[in-house]
Amino acid sequence: MPCMTMKIVNEVQKQHNADIPLLTESEEHQLAAWNATQQNYSRAACVPHLVAGQAAATPGAVALVAGHQRFTYRELNQRANQLAHYLQTLGVRPNVLVGLCMERSLDMVVGLLGILKAGGAYVPLDPSYPPDRLAFMVEDAQAPVLITQQHLVSRLPAQQARVICLDADAAVLAQQSPSDPISAVTADDLVYIIYTSGSTGRPKGVQITHGSLLNLVFWHQRTFKVTAADRATQLTSPAFDATGWELWPYLTMGASVYLLDDDSRVAPALCRDWLVDHAITITFLPTALAEGVMALEWPSTTALRYLLTGADTLHHYPSSGLPFALVNNYGPTEATVVTTYTLVLPTEHADGSPSIGRPIDNMEVYILDEHLRQVPIGEPGELHIGGAGLAKGYLNRPDLTEEKFIPHPFSSEPGTRLYKTGDQARFLPDGQIAFMGRIDHQIKIRGYRIEPNE
Template structure:
């Protein structure tokens, strides 16, 4: 049973259900399913979907937590002939409503308040993942040229856009990537990312179409280096794919059973890649959602740590890579920098309902002799190295990668400018934190309006954008600095953003040695010199990965073990965190309360 452009993923999974029915297919916090159980549950839900009219080219929304139920729903949609649309329940309701309506999904699979709200707001029927029907309705199954999924990515027009990927492109990707990741029977893959992030397509389906076991990590585990490391070791994980920002939190850990580490979603620092390559097989992947997860791979060795950047490698099977130096598609000279264009079987159908955007990004392939073949213009810059490997050189537009997520800065800017108290906004990326790129927003308030604050705007953005797109800082300005050509001076704004913040309340200085040391840790991790002991960690631009770095440094400096939840719940200020550290030290060096679910409020920023 092998993947390829002519194969269908759900049929391969069903084959394993016949060949190895009792092997564990999916293991999550709540439930484990064998291949036979998974196939049976997917068949049952597929029948219910067909009874609601699902068939080829029909879109079905899935709004579920990352559990075995999600995998059941995905396979059921495929078996019914439809295409799935992932809707992460952690996203703001307004964004989910837009995606569900824009996709024209005819059915929603989900449970819980968010799914119920979406079904009502968009007037679509809601099915639970264990739904069944007495109907024996049948219909045509999916063909390789039919739609497999629609994943929404950040859009430069201010709204996310749905990328349409067919089963043929999906099968080609699985066939090309599977050998590099060594998935198969008896091997366990850790699934760590949202199903709205396209790397989930690979780690999920590559594992299940090859008879392996998919182990689903919780969001809390991924946010905590300690818990993620424990899960990797405890589950004896063989393969994991993570963004570099998460890998950086695990670099000092040992994983005796881990054989293959994949990285993608953003540029991987060479020293980080080389450190993992010294102990594991390390594969660096590259590819936009529009070319079905990955278009190229590069296997890193320890010697690559001395390179200025990690190459993104050679094209996967069925994929063509080109570097062009003009809009007409003229190939750049050997070693010359130009725009990376991707052709071949992985090129997506286009953007759902966006013919103009599709025509601009998916263009005729002048290098192919196959009639109707197309290239995807990535907007990424690169060059071919003498050995034939492709090197990534950055973006040609305002699109960036932050913590593995592809983001259009223009979408954040437009969301800010939709607030009635905002006249103009500029959104940039600055290297201000321990983990690299940070989203920095600069806002010119509207004249004659009531006062606007960074916290007010952060709450506004939290209603429209996913958490990873909310800026780490929002700075209010009286005017924008201009270049001699009368354009906004981005360099001057970044310098302003890295300087001291304007504050409405005075800085409260540390009063004890513990507070002083914790304050120093916060300053180093957040990249900010002016912090008081009563400032909120998340208002200062902190996020869960930076919080994990704080906890790790505290454990090393003070010899106490704290859970990430301690910082999220009790230690949002240095003052509160110092109290937790002191109590942990007095209790014998452990600060591990029982694990409870702590809802995180919308992130806010210090008014500037």
């Protein structure tokens, strides 16, 4: 009986503690101000419509470059249109999933854009993945159509999907209309599903909408002053959500995207030389590669304006001699690539690693304790994310969606949610956020979240 009494007392004490506010009134106002990120953006035209608009406005401008190959906006748009028309004959329309298993190439971009123009949502599959992982993703997505290349067909598991090889089926695709297809897709429809590591060892498909992608695109264009004169890069695996960040903010603005060769995307010195030689103005490099590139000598003048990095913890600050700005970014796939960002300035005697910055437009960050209370500024807690970039949830996993995407405790708007990241962080006095690692056992390998038992 005394044990039972003690248990009840402890539970009452716990509940009492949970009801005690942790913040002063001034801290509440300060945290609310840091989350005041509202910025209007248009949801009327989705990414495929915006790319088509650029093709109409500047058809002869260079859209894509890979080695000696290049596509103008007219060529990219027409090839994607032909694929889209064919996909529509196979029943592809809004919220229909289409798998894409291709190596990085100009045709990979045609495939991604063609799926979106048909109204569908792309599900990228990395051909270098282990067969078991590919088989699980194909089975889980149940995409009725799969786009690939002839030499990759043997790597794919046996499945019911209709397979289109962009190379072997080129003659069939060439018979389709090169005009822009009609699509009823809206900002609320799915744009892609990216598979990330699951806590059970099963990958989980994150469902992102066109509206969330548009918020990323317009924030990026505003923040980095993207124009049609810019030259950007594509180097990540198509199965990594950063690929969409590398492509769509530029192809919707009339800029050019250059695909790095395989050697230059892993060796810092080759990467630096490639960026300089191709007069690249904005690039995203995963953290390890970015730190290697930052440590090198650079010419005093270069076309590069911004080196964007993310996907892992940034440990080093740039030297004062670098001729470009370094921007650190943070965001899980569940929040459409980027949640927070900061310009990292040269710092000689830093107390710790560079921060992950502040929320981007229309995104919010809350650092909460186990009772979902905001912790005082400077105190650690679990990082929760709200705002326009939140995923719809996990494909075929309503249980996990409910567990990770919780009702927003600080919003009066019906249906708003927060995503529990599993990351530990704290607010710094100036509103920047210090990343403190994982609460769970996930690790990151080259930017991918991986469970040890996977």
